[in-house]
Amino acid sequence: MQPFLIFGLSASLGAMGELAGHERRGALDWPGRSAILGLMGAALGIRREGDFAALDALDVSVAIFEAGAPLRDYHTIETVPTAAAKRPNSRPEALRDARGRTNTTITLRDYRAGVFYGVAVQGEGLEPLCEALKKPHFTLYLGRKSCPLSAPPGAKLVQAETPEHALAHLSAPPWLCARGVPVARTLVEGATKGEVVHDRPVDRKLWHFAPRMVARRAVEIVLEAAP
Structure with missing residues (x-):
């Protein structure tokens, strides 16, 4: 048995970024390591x-209870050509100096709608981290x-043998339980071989x-409704 910090991440809209280019920002179907560390x-x-x-x-493991549905948002952004920038101190200043010589491009941003994940954390300093998640200093976002x-x-904080055993003690939001017992069948964790993510x-x-x-x-983690 070993200590785990477990918590749930539910959101109407989540942005689990992968490689982010200038014109497209994709989304994984689970929150990557960088997103979870940033939230903590x-x-x-x-x-x-x-x-x-x-x-x-x-060490962080993520159980996928609800991967949600993919959603794509389209943005138009205004960029300043390098030749027109003249070392501005800010973007508004660069736009003013460009005087109509800006370029407008369409960018794509991917989201997941209606998601719920369970997170199991192992390591040092779990107690203060648990208290911080109960009373966060900054607003918590999913991406x-x-x-x-x-x-x-x-x-x-729970004692368990494995991340999936620890996550079985997680409480699900009541509106998820109204649709049936939440079950996770996939656990994502760091490995020596598998798929590559940039997170x-x-x-x-x-x-x-x-x-x-x-x-x-492959796992089977069955949750109960929140008390």
Whole structure:
């Protein structure tokens, strides 16, 4: 038996980013490591330029209860040609200096609608992290600021042999239970071989992420309604 911190992530809209290019920002069907570490950092009150060393050392597993439906949003963005920029101090200043020489492009942003995930965390410092998730310092989002959580995470500490055994103690939001007993059949965790995702934070200021291996493991995690 070992200690686990478990909590749930439910949202009407979630943005689980993968490789983000200029014209398209895709979405995984589960929250990547960078998203979960960022959410826990927000709960603790750590800003983007802060020290994430303790969080980076944690092991994280994610159970997919509701992967939701894919949703694509279309944005138009105005960009300034390099020749027109002239070292501005801000984007508004660059747009003013460009004087009609801007370019407009369409970008695609992918989301998942109606999601619920269970997260199991192993490592040091779980108790203060659990308390922070109960009373977060900053608002918790599932990816982008347009994706607030639809229910409190319900963080708790449990003793279990494996992440899936730990997540069996998770409480589901009542509206999910109204549709039937929530069941997860896939657990995503770090692995030595499997599929490659780019969700390991390297430079949070520059939004640089390194690849890592993850494996999808078949499980059956049955939850009960929240008390």
